[in-house]
Amino acid sequence: MNTREARFGTDICFVILHYQVMEETEACVRSIREKVDTEHYAIVIVDNASPNGSGDRLKKLYRRRKRVTVLQSEKNLGFARGNNLGYDYAKNELNARFIVMLNNDTLMIQDDFLSVIEREYQKYDFAVLGPRIETNDDSPNCNPGPSTFSSTEWLDRVCRLNRKHLWRHYFRVEKLLPALKRKLMQVIKPAPEADPFEASSTQTPVKEMSEDAHRENVQLHGCCLIFSPLFTERFDGLDPRTFMFMEEEILFVQVRRSGLKTLYSPDVEILHLEDAATDAIYDKPRDKRIFYLRNQLRSAQVLRQVLRETNSA
Template sequence: MTKIGVVILNYIEYGITIDCINSFCRQTDDNINVKIIVVDNSSPNESFDVLQNEFKDNLNISVVKTPKNLGFANGNNYGYNVLKEYMDPDFVIFSNSDIILPENGLYKWILQCKNDYNFGVLGPSIYSINGDFYQNPIRSLTTNKKDIEHMIFDLYKSLFKIRIKILFRKKGKRNHIEKWSNTDYGKFHDDLTLHGAFQIMSKEYFNKYKEAYDTGTFLYMEEDILRLRCIKSNLRMIYSPDFIVHHLQSFSTNSNSLNNNKSAYFRVKNMLNSMKRYKDLLEGE
């Protein structure tokens, strides 16, 4: 029997997470053994207690809580390590908590893709409900070291400008859903980067890497580093549009200018740290 693990990372928004988990529970296949690990990433609210109580009678679901907010990569790694206590999975699905599976057939699709393409990492079509566009695959980051150095310099400049805005309480921009012209979503690809909202890793991937994601980031660029891993290890990163998931992305509309600037500072600071990590990996750290 094929063993498939699912890791879902929750932070604060437990209502959306419950909907996500229930959409996984509607996936049925008698030949698949599924274990779902829900990781509450040390939410500063009642998330852990609510989720634990909601699924306490379902033996296929375990809810755990990290000792502190570990970020995206290490939060998912935490869930993967818990999963290994229950099974030696053939595949592991890493899903954002705001993902909804609108149809059955997920596991059949995974097995078919494995048979056809022998992937290391697999990604489906991801449709952003609020952004109204297809997010997968994403634009691949350059591997040119000089270009990366220029990007790092630009991020330092952005960080300085945001600090000035915070200091003088200048108006900041609201968060928004980034959109791009995606002409690749309807085609099969094995040479592009996969969006991090929903990724499937095979046993072949974990034969090469102990952890799902590089431990050197808190947030951002996990997809780019994952692609770099696959390139270096000759693992196939496959995009197949034959299965679709819905991404519910949303942002607060009542944030003030100061909070917008602080949020921007947080994003750019973490992007900078991740970009420096990416550069280190390019240089063969």
């Protein structure tokens, strides 16, 4: 490609976080290899300590694929730190120009993926780009999403209450689920007064958005995040303080605090199959709900801290 810069060793690197569900990871890798529009690409699979041995099988499967690297974590690092393991390799070992964090239950579906990203970067100077997200059940495109953070005072109150209930009544959590869900919806629902970027934010209300229009400074869906040199020069990946959930909210706040730009582009597309890894962990609805609640509460506390850092900067 003519736009490739000499200081980068790789045009684009795809970081795929893997946990147990090997078929989805193989399909994701296969779609990249079939569709990617550059010879200077790399794929980094991060096995998040899968207990079913699939990490070892992936390492054996791709041992002769020079563009595919399998990294194995000794423990489950969660979403942010697991992805950061691959991000660090892509940034510091492969010297990648663009780094794409891609869920293993996603598929590349267009032949000009990198070409469009390069074009958008030249035009918009984005730090993080989010694509149009197609699904196999024709669900509406979920990108861009609403900014779901609230004020620090409001998050303080909700986090204190949720932490108290979660730990004091953990073994009776089924009785608390309706109440906890209501509290979590308060965290997730934007507060009218919440805007840590009152002077600089240009985020458009979701109800006014068209999925066929480019949108700057919007919160992006975490199943596919495309990081440009503007981001990689400033950041070492996602905020490592969460295990799962609210990574998109935290990323949005930190990017805007740094004066950088997020971009939703309908011209970049992926297919998302959704929840393969989480479904593999918890096949019982109750266990899955507890997992969601517990980790959303913890992530809400991190988001509260990020907002405090933003307001004090």
